[in-house]
Amino acid sequence: METVLKAISDWIKSLLTAAIMSNLSGLFDDVNTQVGGIAQQVGTKPSSFEPRVFAMIEALSRNVVLPIAGVILTFIACYELIQLITEHNNMAQFEPALLMKWIFKTAISVWMISNTFDIIMAVFDVTQQVVANSSGIISGNTRVNDIGLSMLQSSMMQMDVGPLFGLFLQSFFIGITMRILSIVIFVIVYGRMIEIYMMVSLAPMPMATWGNHEQSHVGQNYLRSLFALGFQGFLILICVAIYAVLLQNVAISGDAINSIWSIVGYTVLLCFTLFKTGSVARSILGAH
Incomplete structure (x- = not known):
């Protein structure tokens, strides 16, 4: 009878061991793929990230939004001209230099909205150059491997069924967590x-608001927001670099489950910090 019970116990343990190894094998593949591609993705210019989408956005901006911007600029220019006339006693005390100043400001505003895409791309050229030059800061490898799982497999056969079942539940939860984290990383990078x-x-x-002193804060805040989005890529690289350094301190050994939980914790921390990069960049540059 004891032999039969031992055989059943060994059979259950072999099933649980196989299930645990199945859960842990390739556990970090999705996360490795997402983290490994971050440097390339954040270092890509908007025009190169998805050219067809960018071409569509550019066409919509030029054909739909630009005429509206022209109306806004016309309103602002007329408002400034009327204000200029009324402030100088209906041109009784009007100086030609003031009119030249108005013409110059209006011409600059027209040039800015006519060359908006060139200006915007110049902003991202600057920020993407910083990101490209900083890609080398990721010291070490961000890839998590499965070394030590074979040692874990041999030690699991020495465990009782109860602890082994608990280990199976942990491995199942870890597997779900890592897949969710890989999706979160994808959403953050592509969402940016x-x-x-x-x-x-x-x-x-x-x-179109740059030509008016009272409304120019709209354009200034917009430009700061663009720089914040650009430099968010730099902060994302910083987060990945820190993640790489932290992973170097984790060694999957005989106590592989605790080591894996440490890696999961660092990956959760990475996702949290990636979420914060946007708000940090905006706060630094004063964008809102």
Whole structure:
């Protein structure tokens, strides 16, 4: 009878061991893929990230938003001219230099909204150059491997069924967690680029406000927001660099589960800090 019970116990342990190894094998593949591609993705210009989407955004901006920006600029220019006339006693005390100043400001504003995309791309050229030059800061490898799992497999056969079942539940939860984290990293990185596309699509409208002192804060804040989005890529690289350094301190050994939980914790921390990069960049540059 004891032999039968031992055989059943060994059979259950072999099933649980196989299930645990199945949960842990390739556990970090999705996260490795997402983290490994971050440097390349954040270092890509909006025009190169998805050229067809960028071409569509540019066409919409030029054909739909630009005329609206022209109306806004016309209103601002007329408002400034009327204000200029009334402030100088209906031109009784009017100086030609003031009119030349108004013409110059209006011409500059027209040039800015006519060349909005060139200006916007110049902003991202600057920020992407910083990101490209900083990609070398990621010291060490961000890839998590499965070394030590074979040692874990041999030690699991020495465990009782109860602790082994608990280990199975942990491995199952870890597997779900890592897949969720890989999705979160994907959403953060690609969500940033979609936000850039949305900002670029409406670019002519805030750029039309630069000619007026009272409304120029709209254009200034818009430009700061663009720089914040650009430098967010730099902060994302900083987060990945810190993640790489932290991973170097984790060694998957005989106590592989605790080591894996440490890696999961660092990956959760990475996701949290990636979420914060946007707000940190905006706070530094004063964008809101």
